[in-house]
Amino acid sequence: MITLEHITKRYSGLVAVDDLSFEVADGDVAVLIGPSGCGKTTTLRMINRLIEPTSGRVLLDGTDTRTLKPEELRRHIGYAIQSVGLFPHLTVAENIATVPRLLGWKRDRINARAIELLELVGLDPSVYAGKYPRQLSGGEAQRIGVARALAADPPVLLMDEPFGAVDPLNRDRLQVEFAKIQRELKKTVIFVTHDVDEAIRLADKIALMRLGHLEQYDSPEMLLDHPATKFVHDFVGADAALKRLSRVQVDSVMRTEVPSAHDNESALVKAAADSARFVYLTATDGTLEGWLDQRVLERGTPLADAATRINWRETAVGPDASLKEALSRMLELGYHNVPVVDDAGRLLGVVSLSDVERAMKGGDAHMAASAVTLESGNDASTNSPEG
Amino acid sequence: MATASSSTSRSRRLWLSTAGVLTAAVAFFAALRNQAAIDSRLLRAFGPIPNPVFDTPLLDLTLQHLAIVLVSSALTIAVGLPLGIWVTRDGGRDFRDIVSVGVDFGQVFPPIAVLALMFPLLGLSPASAVLALFLYGLLPVVSSTVAGLESVSPAIIDAARGMGLGHWRILFAVELPLASAVILGGIRTSVVINVGTATVAAAVGAGGLGLPIFTGINTGNTGYIFEGAVTVSLLALLLDSAVATTGLLLEPEGLT
Numbered sequence: 132m133i134t135l136e137h138i139t140k141r142y143s144g145l146v147a148v149d150d151l152s153f154e155v156a157d158g159d160v161a162v163l164i165g166p167s168g169c170g171k172t173t174t175l176r177m178i179n180r181l182i183e184p185t186s187g188r189v190l191l192d193g194t195d196t197r198t199l200k201p202e203e204l205r206r207h208i209g210y211a212i213q214s215v216g217l218f219p220h221l222t223v224a225e226n227i228a229t230v231p232r233l234l235g236w237k238r239d240r241i242n243a244r245a246i247e248l249l250e251l252v253g254l255d256p257s258v259y260a261g262k263y264p265r266q267l268s269g270g271e272a273q274r275i276g277v278a279r280a281l282a283a284d285p286p287v288l289l290m291d292e293p294f295g296a297v298d299p300l301n302r303d304r305l306q307v308e309f310a311k312i313q314r315e316l317k318k319t320v321i322f323v324t325h326d327v328d329e330a331i332r333l334a335d336k337i338a339l340m341r342l343g344h345l346e347q348y349d350s351p352e353m354l355l356d357h358p359a360t361k362f363v364h365d366f367v368g369a370d371a372a373l374k375r376l377s378r379v380q381v382d383s384v385m386r387t388e389v390p391s392a393h394d395n396e397s398a399l400v401k402a403a404a405d406s407a408r409f410v411y412l413t414a415t416d417g418t419l420e421g422w423l424d425q426r427v428l429e430r431g432t433p434l435a436d437a438a439t440r441i442n443w444r445e446t447a448v449g450p451d452a453s454l455k456e457a458l459s460r461m462l463e464l465g466y467h468n469v470p471v472v473d474d475a476g477r478l479l480g481v482v483s484l485s486d487v488e489r490a491m492k493g494g495d496a497h498m499a500a501s502a503v504t505l506e507s508g509n510d511a512s513t514n515s516p517e518g
Numbered sequence: 519m520a521t522a523s524s525s526t527s528r529s530r531r532l533w534l535s536t537a538g539v540l541t542a543a544v545a546f547f548a549a550l551r552n553q554a555a556i557d558s559r560l561l562r563a564f565g566p567i568p569n570p571v572f573d574t575p576l577l578d579l580t581l582q583h584l585a586i587v588l589v590s591s592a593l594t595i596a597v598g599l600p601l602g603i604w605v606t607r608d609g610g611r612d613f614r615d616i617v618s619v620g621v622d623f624g625q626v627f628p629p630i631a632v633l634a635l636m637f638p639l640l641g642l643s644p645a646s647a648v649l650a651l652f653l654y655g656l657l658p659v660v661s662s663t664v665a666g667l668e669s670v671s672p673a674i675i676d677a678a679r680g681m682g683l684g685h686w687r688i689l690f691a692v693e694l695p696l697a698s699a700v701i702l703g704g705i706r707t708s709v710v711i712n713v714g715t716a717t718v719a720a721a722v723g724a725g726g727l728g729l730p731i732f733t734g735i736n737t738g739n740t741g742y743i744f745e746g747a748v749t750v751s752l753l754a755l756l757l758d759s760a761v762a763t764t765g766l767l768l769e770p771e772g773l774t
Binding site for chain 2 (some may be wrong): 196201202203204205206207210212213214216217218219220221222229230233263264265276278280290464
């Protein structure tokens, strides 16, 4: 547990961080976000005492960090930054070994740990352990940076825009991998970013900062549905409802009782029995091959030609995809539902537009609520864009 | 695999340049020891001048010269390197401009004037020559140390601090290895100019290869001048490549 109590940082009269207090529970990812100069990086750096607060204190599991030697404190807090800062004169394995070596680990344990971490971040140890940083791509360097931060298995991880310097495609992959690693390791993470989508995707709690003070500290859902201020509302954007969908995984709303059959004839029987419009067609191993649409039959198409054959890789979504992706797929293909398949293409269930709508209910409620509060607001300048 | 091949080429380069420097050094001193051969060549080349050969053996002069250069360069490095480090630390940053002016002054102040000024204090001794050369060579060492340390990316130092490395460890394990190429470049410059400038030592009776040159100028004997100047140049080249090879040895892998 990390506790910030009335943290203030002043630079010769200028207030960078103003009386900030919040708590991060064990195993949570807290994302600090806000426009440039809002004090988010300063706040992060006060946690491992790279910057000393002017007043207030930081508690780590109840221990005041000021009672610890700064170097000692930092060796037990992982630290990853946007510019990565790998040591160019050391190999990847030596870079990862930095903190374990400071802690006096045995050589065998350090080597084993480096290999384990390279595997964790998805890089082949036999290829990468001996490479030098200049031989790495941006995405690879970022992965090594995260591996190095995790090296001594610190309970707390500080990350300052760790995926900020890579292209959008790599950034997306790094986010997915980070989320996966975090599910496994359950570190207490404080993560700085200026990317709202990244924050919503990764955060358990978001601390939205502005001009050195905290605007709102809440779960992404609360931030999206109940923005505390006009600034929060504007910052998360007008598409809060859509962003909310990116928090919901397909497998949490999909329906698993899906009429399916192996051939057209039995599909027809099934359709009649279930009075369903769609019956999915699968191979004997369950791989999705297409579907039979009653409407097509009603138009007089012979049964043999009535089935739509599809490639599941292009038409279906995975169970860990977000509802945002599922909705995007529906809009792209022009259907009101999208099948959900596993890695091998086996049919798991289906998500329909009405499922998405139901999941959006919270978002709708917030849109209506915020419209009301904004209209009744006394400040004329707070008119919402949609108002 | 790329790493393996780059490290083989690195060790081959190291081996080759070490062998080259050693061979050159052996050849140089072997030639100097053969005073008779040098004498006969000088006599043939400068025949018309009476007595073209300086009477102290060239090897003795060279060893004197080398001693003056090594002592003053060692002093320069021993003082210049810590000075350069100090003015890039929090505690010394305020003194950076003063130090910079000081070492600039050491370089622009003529070494021969240092000898003249030191004469009443130190008299005719190698000490004043060593002092003059020490001051003269300080600038390249200090400025390259500062430049090298400042070229280290702040992100790397931030990462090091953030992982819990202390100041000394950051200096020795991160900053100095990364700055080593630039610093060694400065040391190399300092040593090479030192070899040439050390000829002034002869003016205070400290000997060295300046002796035949000064005598040659005073007596109008080109043979003497030639004898001293060529030997100084060869010695400078030899020391330059020796320092460069040391640089190859010290420079960390992974940077080139």
